[in-house]
Amino acid sequence: MSRRPTDPRSGDARAAAERAFKAVTAPKPAAAAPKPPTLPGAKETVSLRIDRDVLDVFQADGPGWQDRINAALRKAAGL
Numbered sequence: 001m002s003r004r005p006t007d008p009r010s011g012d013a014r015a016a017a018e019r020a021f022k023a024v025t026a027p028k029p030a031a032a033a034p035k036p037p038t039l040p041g042a043k044e045t046v047s048l049r050i051d052r053d054v055l056d057v058f059q060a061d062g063p064g065w066q067d068r069i070n071a072a073l074r075k076a077a078g079l
Helices: 010-025 052-059 065-077
Strands: none
Touching (some): 052 065
């Protein structure tokens, strides 16, 4: 014979207590660092993979091809 009567709810209470304990003691995820303010009109250096034929079209007109790509992307983004 067991010393204590088995209560079917005791497992639920224990699980609830464990969840509450873990919620209080678990480390909180670090907040994302705030983005530094950007200067208006400042350019950002990025690495971008573009199909060769698309790049050829923009480079065909000579210098300024990066500005032309930027203008096309701004137009596509609705800016």
